[in-house]
Amino acid sequence: MIRHLAVAAALALCAPFASATVLTFDDIAGIDDYTAVPASYGGLDWSGSTWSVLTTGMSPYTAHSGQGRVTMGWGSDDTASTIRFNAPTVFDGAWFAGYTEAAVRFDLYFEGNLVASSTTLSLTDTPAFLDAGWDGAVDTVVVSSGQHAFYVMDDFSYTAAPVPEPGALALMLAGFGIVAGVARRRA
Known part of the structure; x- marks a missing residue:
């Protein structure tokens, strides 16, 4: 038996099973600096955000891999950092670097309800991974910070819900x- x-x-x-996706932003790195991330980049909905591509090397905005990474515009707020998934997804996390006075965390939502918040990551010019800290499905990720535009995000990682x-x-x-x-x- x-x-x-x-x-x-x-x-x-x-x-x-589901496969992990990592958005490196390198495939849009040929775009001039501070060009908005395309609204449907990577199959996600970036239309409500103010993320911009950054390719020029400048400390402390160190890329984790390649050249491309994204940053927020000056004066942005948490709402402007919203990234939506088109279907329920397990969000893994992303890499961040920036000024030491900046700190970031993820607020994770499903069907309009806050389901989890990650730990808060203090930044340096050495990229560090911020784990989402939640293994359940989400449909929206908000990068929360009191210092938007003082950091960059790279290698945004998520796993689509498995559909056999x-x-x-x-x-x-x-x-x-x-x-x-x-x-x-x-x-």
Whole structure:
């Protein structure tokens, strides 16, 4: 019976799982500095934000990878840092660098409700990863800071909710059917 359960579990694990996406902003790095991030960049909704591309190397706005990273405009507020997902998503986090007087955190929302806030990250010119601190689905991320424009964000990472293909789902159901049939025979 254990062997049959192991086979069923292996079949279930054959279903494709979600894959991580990392937006490096390097593919829009050819755009002039301070050009707005395209409204649907990376398949996300950036239209309500004031994020701008930064490619010029300048301390303390150090990129984590490549040249591209994004920054906020002067006088921006938390609302202007809003990034929306088009479907429920697990948000992993992003890399930040900036002035030491700046600090950032993530406020995570699902269906208009605040579901979590990350820890607060104090910044330096060495990029550091800010983990979202939440493993549940979200549809909106707000980068919260009292010092917008004093930092850059790079390598924005998220995992789309897993949607198994019909064939994989059929394979998983077939595996469970085999286990049920074997269990019925033994009973």
